[in-house]
Amino acid sequence: MTYAMTDSAVPKSRTKKQSLLKQIMTMPAGAILLVFATLQIVCIVGALAYPDDFRYLSPQNLTILMKAIPVLGCLALGAGILMIAGEFDLSVGSVYTLTAVLMASLVDGGMSAFIAAPLGILLGVMIGLLNGTITLRLGLPSFIVTLGGLLFWRGAVLLYNGAVQVRFDPEPAFSSLFAGTLLGINAAFIWIVLFVVGFYLLLHRHKFGNHVFATGGNPAAATAIGINTDRVKLVAFAIAGGMAAVAGIIATARVGSVQPGQGAGLELQAIAACVIGGLSLRGGRGSIIGIFLGVMLIHTITDVLLLLRAPGFYLDMFIATLIVIAAAFNHLIERRGTA
Amino acid sequence: MSAPNLLELHNISKSFGALTALRDLSFHIGSSEVVGLLGDNGAGKSTTVNLISGIYKPTSGYLSVDGEKTLFTCRSDSADAGIETIYQNTALVDSLSITRNIFMGRERTDAFGFLKQVEMRDIAMEVLEKAVHISGIDSPDKLVGDLSGGQKQAVAIARAVFFKRRVLLLDEPTSALSVRETEALLAQVLKLKAEGVSSVLVTHNLYHAYQVCDRFVIMSHGTKVFDVNKADTTISQLTEYVVLT
Numbered sequence: 001m002t003y004a005m006t007d008s009a010v011p012k013s014r015t016k017k018q019s020l021l022k023q024i025m026t027m028p029a030g031a032i033l034l035v036f037a038t039l040q041i042v043c044i045v046g047a048l049a050y051p052d053d054f055r056y057l058s059p060q061n062l063t064i065l066m067k068a069i070p071v072l073g074c075l076a077l078g079a080g081i082l083m084i085a086g087e088f089d090l091s092v093g094s095v096y097t098l099t100a101v102l103m104a105s106l107v108d109g110g111m112s113a114f115i116a117a118p119l120g121i122l123l124g125v126m127i128g129l130l131n132g133t134i135t136l137r138l139g140l141p142s143f144i145v146t147l148g149g150l151l152f153w154r155g156a157v158l159l160y161n162g163a164v165q166v167r168f169d170p171e172p173a174f175s176s177l178f179a180g181t182l183l184g185i186n187a188a189f190i191w192i193v194l195f196v197v198g199f200y201l202l203l204h205r206h207k208f209g210n211h212v213f214a215t216g217g218n219p220a221a222a223t224a225i226g227i228n229t230d231r232v233k234l235v236a237f238a239i240a241g242g243m244a245a246v247a248g249i250i251a252t253a254r255v256g257s258v259q260p261g262q263g264a265g266l267e268l269q270a271i272a273a274c275v276i277g278g279l280s281l282r283g284g285r286g287s288i289i290g291i292f293l294g295v296m297l298i299h300t301i302t303d304v305l306l307l308l309r310a311p312g313f314y315l316d317m318f319i320a321t322l323i324v325i326a327a328a329f330n331h332l333i334e335r336r337g338t339a
Numbered sequence: 340m341s342a343p344n345l346l347e348l349h350n351i352s353k354s355f356g357a358l359t360a361l362r363d364l365s366f367h368i369g370s371s372e373v374v375g376l377l378g379d380n381g382a383g384k385s386t387t388v389n390l391i392s393g394i395y396k397p398t399s400g401y402l403s404v405d406g407e408k409t410l411f412t413c414r415s416d417s418a419d420a421g422i423e424t425i426y427q428n429t430a431l432v433d434s435l436s437i438t439r440n441i442f443m444g445r446e447r448t449d450a451f452g453f454l455k456q457v458e459m460r461d462i463a464m465e466v467l468e469k470a471v472h473i474s475g476i477d478s479p480d481k482l483v484g485d486l487s488g489g490q491k492q493a494v495a496i497a498r499a500v501f502f503k504r505r506v507l508l509l510d511e512p513t514s515a516l517s518v519r520e521t522e523a524l525l526a527q528v529l530k531l532k533a534e535g536v537s538s539v540l541v542t543h544n545l546y547h548a549y550q551v552c553d554r555f556v557i558m559s560h561g562t563k564v565f566d567v568n569k570a571d572t573t574i575s576q577l578t579e580y581v582v583l584t
């Protein structure tokens with residue numbers, strides 16, 4: 001009953017008078033963009049001022065950053081689209097390892113990596129579909145189902161492969177496609193940029209994306225209007241699984257081997273990147289650019305702390321603080337949106 | 340009784356387990372007619388609306404559209420027949436823009452499924468300006484979550500108008516609205532009537548009903564107790580029926 005007054009009395013031009021800062025903050029990924037840009041400026045100024053002590057702009061460091069971002073980026077894009085649809089996938093870290101182990105051992109057995117890699121992606125998609133089917137058919141929280149997936153597939157890797165490292169020795173063409181360089185830019189980084197563009201088109205420019213937002217934002221409304229929310233979610237689960245496999249391929253091509261324990265904790269980092277990037281834990285809200293900035297922010301902070309030779313636990317504490325601040329901020333925006 | 344009615348309910352009963360929510364309910368909605376569906380709490384008004392919009396299936400009895408017997412098994416069946424329901428909590432997605440909400444599930448796309456954003460935005464703009472001029476929605480790019488209750492209903496109505504609905508079902512649409520928004524909504528119902536869209540208005544407020552309805556159907560305990568044209572009744576008679584039956 002309060003809006004009886006506000007809405008008729010306030011002139012329409014209210015929005016035009018908003019400051020630029022406020023406008024940026026209300027954009028879908030505005031806040032994270034601001035934080036990211038500020039951090040970059042601080043880092044660049046710092047690197048220019050102390051080029052010997054803070055080698056942020058050194059070619060080696062930039063290469064490290066470009067190599068690190070794609071793996072978490074792929075995981076976060078897949079997990080993020082699913083989060084916007086209103087579900088979680090905690091199994092992506094384990095699926096990432098499982099599919100990489102499968103691909104590497106197939107190649108070890110003589111198969112071409114160009115066949116083994118798609119098989120790995122197929123396995124990831126199948127596991128995603130399985131997660132989705134169990135979640136939707138039984139009406140269980142995906143959080144629990146995919147927590148089960150996390151433990152199950154982690155165990156499956158050890159059962160199938162043992163705790164030993166698997167060598168990955170693909171044909172040179174495959175290596176250069178995923179781990180080479182093009183015009184001085186790391187191939188994996190080019191891949192992630194392509195994926196970001198592709199996911200942007202899918203989520204923000206395609207009918208499917210519209211349905212993803214509706215499914216996560218108001219399932220009852222989506223159903224009422226004739227959207228098959230189960231199908232939308234199932235496709236999102238498949239994408240999350242498939243992208244976990246892609247992350248595995250990129251990581252394995254870079255390192256040349258798979259460690260059976262390497263995926264542990266990545267699912268949480270992926271969700272952290274999404275939350276930092278402005279996705280709502282309740283679904284229906286978020287953007288691809290936000291997810292990507294979330295990933296870049298996590299890696300930039302990691303990198304800066306490494307350059308400053310800070311002990312590893314600082315990183316965890318930093319990310320943890322960032323997640324809570326981001327979640328609080330998202331919550332604030334959501335409340336405003338539903339008031 | 341020569342031309343068939345737009346929508347007819349024939350001896351509809353609806354039970355939820357042991358509870359009979361509707362019993363032997365029959366009434367009709369003509370074209371370009373605003374029908375007030377009145378009755379005390381629990382009379383079965385919402386159940387009737389849900390039944391017409393295809394969410395519930397009748398236990399017995401049937402609906403007919405244009406004189407033809409039909410069975411709605413889901414919400415999209417009734418949408419195909421030109422029926423749009425506007426709920427108290429409108430079926431909109433807060434995190435999406437007005438344009439995207441209007442076209443939700445019926446997006447304009449190219450052959451590959453990519454959205455024709457400019458086209459949809461232009462249409463949304465036009466519908467908002469021409470069909471529903473309610474309380475200062477100045478841009479179709481606004482997020483629905485930033486709108487007031489009345490503005491949200493305006494968007495829902497815009498959707499119905501654009502997709503050429505024949506019947507609007509409004510279940511207690513004014514309960515969350517300001518006085519001004521309520522007036523705008525009622526004016527909208529009349530405007531749509533002039534364009535040939537019928538409405539069923541469920542409300543507690545007999546004055547609102549009297550203001551816009553051509554006919555009143557009063558329900559009590561799941562069945563119809565009174566069906567009268569506006570010309571043949573008064574507010575006090577309607578009040579008596581609602582209170583005393």
Ligand SMILES: Nc1ncnc2c1ncn2[C@@H]1O[C@H](COP(=O)(O)OP(=O)(O)O)[C@@H](O)[C@H]1O
Nearest residue numbers: 355358360378379380381382383384385386387
């Ligand atoms: N889904 C349902 N399951 C069980 N009982 C219901 C359901 N929907 C409505 N009812 C019952 O049907 C009766 C009529 O309810 P309703 O149609 O909501 O009344 P009104 O809208 O006129 O207040 C009430 O007794 C209500 O409890």
Ligand SMILES: [Mg+2]
Nearest residue numbers: 384385386511
């Ligand atoms: Mg009701």
